[in-house]
Amino acid sequence: MRARFTWRQTLLGLTFAGVVGQCLGFSFGAAEEAVAIAPPILDEAPKAGSETVVFAGGCFWGVQGVFQHVKGVKSAVSGYAGGTADSASYERVSEGDTGHAEAVKVTFDPTQVSYGSLLQIYFSVAHNPTELNRQGPDTGPQYRSAIFAQSTEQRAVAQAYIAQLDAAHAFSKPIVTTLETYNGFYPAEDYHQDFLTEHPTYPYIVINDLPKVAQLKQLYPERYSHKPVLVKEGL
Template sequence: MRPFLAAVFSAALAFSTVACNAQITHAPLPAAKLDDSLAAKPGRATAVFAGGCFWGTQAVFEHVKGVIKVTAGYAGGSASTATYSQVTTETTNHAESVEIVYDPSKLTFGQLLRVFFTVHDPTTLNRQGNDVGTSYRSAVFYTSPEQFKLAKAYIEQLAAAKSWPSKIVTEVTPLKGFYAGEDYHQDYALKNPNNPYILVCDRPKIATLKADYPELYVAYKGE
């Protein structure tokens, strides 16, 4: 997945920093014009996003107020191929993804989209920084017609606002199944805060969330 960073961290640090941090240098993105916040009742709703390595994506959304649980896993392929060893072959059509369970009375799907498009680069096809392959593609796996409408509308809104210098290539596709990743991938950034990849690529994403959207940020206990 990312072994070269651990093996040759000192040699690759400068390049890796540029590649990982390039996607979080823009100004805060606009709020979604269309949103599902009206008449939202307490309970649980689910969103599934793919935005590169699921370590960092999971870590970011675990810092968002109103999120109940985030699971790192796979979406886009079949259950029979939803294992890390198979997904890394780039032949399964799976993307490293996160399943976000949240309280819709405290957090809207539109707010989740805003964070999602802030902390990854939606303009690079099948790639995030040094991570290359279809498993690192940008995707919104929608679970309802409302999520589809909101995702498509927000992408159009970002394009009209020229929030990104290049065309957004994020897929908006129906969720056929989400498959939780292996135990050792869960909460990886929290459990391995000094891992070179986490320090270089993922901690800056959390810092961006905190700086750009302080009203949405919540710290881990002990942070």
């Protein structure tokens, strides 16, 4: 099957070839606006140790960048979830038929930030949960909004929160985020890790993702960490 490369893939290749300037990105629309929402009524009980959850919400560059700036997050790794190991590569996932979504595995300390607080940031800042199989300029099921819960408790909290937000009409449209069975997470290629931090002038980042980090700081200053937790610093 011939790969169907997205405009983001094409631009990415050109950028690394050194022939794309920042101005090219301004024809691709504007960043999604964050939405101030109430915290979840139901949350997990505090517990010792680390916990993980996998969030999918469009391009993983921005989702990773947001969670890397959240206090209590120990790591945020870009990757693929929902499909199988043999198709877990950027080129294959971009075809849109692998079952994978671009996703971020977030490891956090529940004594510093609760799962419910991460959900609040995920829904209000990291992406728009009302867009079906797309996010901003990116379209296809690989850019869907999905939570791959790691436990029945995580799933129940997320389900209750979606119902809470929909009942409160927190968004202008219903939430389309799916709660999917976790069947593995596959880290993305090295060049995708820490992309927002390493390429702050890349047009896609400037337009779509840096505003998300700014909105995180504005809406949740008590949750914001100026220094991101980077994948490559932990290698």
